[in-house]
């Protein structure tokens with residue numbers, strides 16, 4: 001069978017300009033106009049899938065077709081994540097963050113928001129830590145997790161909560177035994193236990209535009225490995241959107257390389273990459 005080449009068309013400067021502008025509008029992300037290899041590497045498949053004969057035709061399609069704009073955003077986003085990524089933050093939550101949060105009110109719901117949740121590992125790691133906090137005597141905590149991401153496929157995967165063996169390797173053996181079920185029908189496939197899955201809600205949302213964020217009010221927000229993709233204007237908008245949904249006294253975590261991007265009035269830096277909203 002003959003395959004069409006994945007990257008059939010050269011990218012002209014005018015098309016690069018249009019695609020970069022569209023990426024900013026649709027997803028909020030900033031792409032360097034020199035990164036033509038990145039653009040053609042990510043978008044070559046969209047040309048094939050849509051049948052556009054070149055990038056000029058693809059740009060016209062993007063203007064007129066909302067479904068293709070979604071697929072375009074999907075093709076450009078990076079979903080790298082893992083269980084207990086930047087583990088020091090989870091350790092801090094267990095040792096200091098959660099005890100301080102519930103000190104005045106030990107019997108309470110604690111809402112965690114994984115704000116760019118990708119395939120869910122960040123959120124499930126947080127719920128495992130909440131269970132550990134309960135074991136340590138904070139029995140009155142009722143954890144609830146909201147996971148949001150601009151990408152529908154990753155949100156769907158987070159909800160399904162099925163992971164491969166390499167993916168679960170970041171979870172300690174003790175937590176794996178407690179919070180993972182092995183598949184009866186397939187080797188090396190695991191699912192998060194119902195006890196944790198039942199504490200979760202997943203939905204698509206755009207942190208830059210605010211679409212899908214209504215009703216969120218969180219005690220702990222994970223906003224990690226996302227701010228680096230935005231320029232200053234969009235970043236400010238994203239931080240505002242998150243700040244408004246963080247309860248007074250609540251905790252905001254960023255990626256360790258992004259901590260300075262979240263600096264703003266009303267957020268105190270507690271540790272590198274960990275903020276607390278002033279009460």
Ligand SMILES: C[S@@+](CC[C@H](N)C(=O)[O-])C[C@H]1O[C@@H](n2cnc3c(N)ncnc32)[C@H](O)[C@@H]1O
Pocket residue numbers: 027028029077078079080081082085115116117118119122148149150151154205206207208209223224225226255
């Ligand atoms: C690199 S992953 C980070 C996942 C996780 N927070 C972590 O640190 O492991 C970035 C995620 O941000 C999502 N994303 C990109 N732009 C977004 C936007 N404007 N609103 C919401 N999510 C977005 C991507 O779809 C992707 O899943």
